[in-house]
Amino acid sequence: MGIPVSTTSCANCRLADICLPYGLHSNEIDLLVNIIQNKRPMQINDTLYRQNEKCCSLFAVKSGSFRSFITNSEGEEQTIGFYLPGELIGLDALQSGHNTCTTIALETASVCELPLASLNELCVKIPSLQLQMLRILGKEIISDHDKIILLGHRSAKERLATFLLMLSRRYGALGFSNIEFNLSMRRQDIANFLGITIETVSRQFAELTKEGIISINRRGVYINKLSILQAIVEPCKTDPECLMR
Amino acid sequence: MGIPVSTTSCANCRLADICLPYGLHSNEIDLLVNIIQNKRPMQINDTLYRQNEKCCSLFAVKSGSFRSFITNSEGEEQTIGFYLPGELIGLDALQSGHNTCTTIALETASVCELPLASLNELCVKIPSLQLQMLRILGKEIISDHDKIILLGHRSAKERLATFLLMLSRRYGALGFSNIEFNLSMRRQDIANFLGITIETVSRQFAELTKEGIISINRRGVYINKLSILQAIVEPCKTDPECLMR
DNA sequence: CGTAGTTTTGATGTCAGTCAAAATGTGTGG
């Protein structure tokens, strides 16, 4: 593929502080930038990679959002996570070099591609990059544990409240409003991710609206009472900030 | 702590092929052995580490089994996983250096302690060890994804069948029988792990027994019809082998 | 404006949870 090497540096990227280069020295970042492959922008429903395909890269989200899902032997999709800017996609391929899920764009989006071979070489040269990789993987594992607790031990209302709260915090961390944002995913995706049906999602959104906690209009969400939303989630305790990946 | 450095080598360990040293050269294994701290054997309910404690080590299970759980703000335990010989415990601490769960022994057990500082240094010296770490972390993530699907999309019977099947495969991989084994965990632990109640666990065990698929007597399990058990799990498709961690 | 996709709303059914008690197992001290 004739895609040119990136000309933009992580140094200028507004996401640098929450992405892979966080904590690296500027000369180390230069080395990292050299291995980045820029991919052309993606449109809604474009596939970043497919389940079972051989995989040689990780991807950092530059803009837009993504959904990862596993398709089982009966053809049912099971959503594993959503990804926002600054997050790393494709960590599930580290074990075998094959993707265990499919990842598609939920809207117009772009990513930085990080070829695994180059990344591994670089980790040998830059011990702090290796540490950063381990930190990111540790974060992914913690986030998965939070999802396990959510799915194993929480009611439909708590699941939906947690879902909104985690979006709120993530958008806030990106510098956007944490009380007003648009959902880039369909109700179907939300339901599948939370292990409930679309009807239940719809009804719980309606309840939260009736209680005056949120206002919702199709994809648009406005959180009127953030603290009450947090109170619903409170017993879950674990940090919703990292629940989305 | 005056615990002496290990005198036994990974080279002699029957678990070497499924544990951290897998694929390393013998001189590299020697370096790895040097950083291992042997901990004294543990008894049932002994704590390996506690949630929120600072953590400077990973642990590889040498014998016995462990249970990890998160305690929420209401004091409820939520079991995250079980660990058998050859598996690495404590990966959740990689992000912040603090454990996010508590891990206790389910029976008499022993571990190899791997201080993180030494392990990181060694990864710089031995690139293939770094790769192996990434592979193990990737496997953990895949295993967590399987749990997410199990909890989000499967019935009580499918959950229990999957649970038994994963134990079967794991014990088989360790060289034990894959159709007859003892459960080291209580019904309460199984229920909590699977996101169902103990009563439901008990009833589903009874059903599987009535159907002649398994025989169960307290902690003892005998699988009469492995293929039927697999058929129940089949729609889930994803590899139960890595579901337990 | 018509067709197809998505979301909401309503009526009904069911799987697993809750509550309660019996059965079984485990440990301790006399």
Place this chain on the structure above:
DNA sequence: CCACACATTTTGACTGACATCAAAACTACG
């Protein structure tokens, strides 16, 4: 070795949260 207390597991009756089924309302797009 037995008696008693306590923990764990099983069984039964009832309930409820969410799923399922069905249809209407809304949106988008050619």
